[in-house]
Amino acid sequence: MEFTPKKIFDFLNTRGITTLYHANTVSTASSFLMANKIISRGECEKLDLLQTSQYTDNKDKRLCLWNDIFLDTTDIHQRGKRANHYGPVLFEFDIDILNSLETGSICITRTNPSKWTKLSGEWFSSLDELESDFDEHTFEQMIVLRHLGSTSLTPYLKRIVLDDPRVIYTDYKTDFYSSAFGSLKLAMAIGKIDITIEKRKCPYGCRCMTSYGVAHTKDDHFIPTFE
Ligand SMILES: [Zn+2]
Structure with missing residues (x-):
C-alpha cells in the first residue's frame, strides 16, 4: 500500500522516531553531496553520476x-x-x-527486497498492519520513497557518520578513513553543504573489523572504496 508522507511522518512520530538513516559507499555518497540531493539509483544512472554497483541492481530494476x-x-x-x-x-x-x-508516496517493506520472490513485493498493506507489526529495530522494514528520483539533502541532513576500517592503501600511502573524509569534504564544498562528519564509535563487541577484513578477499560489496 502507498501511504502519504504525512501519514508516515505522523506514524513514526508516535513511535518516537526522530531520525532516518541511509548508508552508502563513499563514491555514491559523494555524488549525493555534490548534487546536494539524495538520489535513487535510477536517477544517478540517468544523470551519469558516479555510483557503486550493488548486487541487487538487476533485481531492483525487475521489481520497479x-x-x-x-x-x-x-x-x-x-x-x-x-x-x-x-x-x-x-x-x-x-x-x-x-x-x-x-x-x-511512501511504502514500507515487510522484508528486505533482496529476498523477495514475487514481483508484487512484500509491503505493509494498511496503517493497522503497520501499527501492529512494524518494528523500527529490524533491518528489513524500510521506508521507501517511491518513484521520487531525488530530494534535497539540506536542511534535513543532520550529520554524517563515517566508519574507520583501519585500511591502509600502500599505493597511495594513505588510509581509507582520511581519503574518504577528504572525498566527502570536497563533495560537500562543491554541493555547498556544511555538515559534521563524525568518526564511527563502534558499540562494544562490534564485529565490523571482521567484515572489512573479509571484504578484501571474499565479498565485493563490502570493500570500502573511495574510487
Ligand atoms: Zn563497528
Missing part, C-alpha cells in the same frame, strides 16, 4: 525499485554490531525530510 530511495529507521552498524552492507558512510536525516516530499 530502481527510482526509489530507501531509508532505515535504525543505524544498522550500531544496532547489528557489524559493517553496514551498503557502505561505510551513514547519512542521518531529520524525520522532517518526509514533510519535504512534494510528490510521491
Whole structure:
C-alpha cells in the first residue's frame, strides 16, 4: 500500500522516531553531496553520476525499485554490531525530510527486497498492519520513497557518520578513513553543504573489523572504496 508522507511522518512520530538513516559507499555518497540531493539509483544512472554497483541492481530494476530511495529507521552498524552492507558512510536525516516530499508516496517493506520472490513485493498493506507489526529495530522494514528520483539533502541532513576500517592503501600511502573524509569534504564544498562528519564509535563487541577484513578477499560489496 502507498501511504502519504504525512501519514508516515505522523506514524513514526508516535513511535518516537526522530531520525532516518541511509548508508552508502563513499563514491555514491559523494555524488549525493555534490548534487546536494539524495538520489535513487535510477536517477544517478540517468544523470551519469558516479555510483557503486550493488548486487541487487538487476533485481531492483525487475521489481520497479530502481527510482526509489530507501531509508532505515535504525543505524544498522550500531544496532547489528557489524559493517553496514551498503557502505561505510551513514547519512542521518531529520524525520522532517518526509514533510519535504512534494510528490510521491511512501511504502514500507515487510522484508528486505533482496529476498523477495514475487514481483508484487512484500509491503505493509494498511496503517493497522503497520501499527501492529512494524518494528523500527529490524533491518528489513524500510521506508521507501517511491518513484521520487531525488530530494534535497539540506536542511534535513543532520550529520554524517563515517566508519574507520583501519585500511591502509600502500599505493597511495594513505588510509581509507582520511581519503574518504577528504572525498566527502570536497563533495560537500562543491554541493555547498556544511555538515559534521563524525568518526564511527563502534558499540562494544562490534564485529565490523571482521567484515572489512573479509571484504578484501571474499565479498565485493563490502570493500570500502573511495574510487
Ligand atoms: Zn563497528
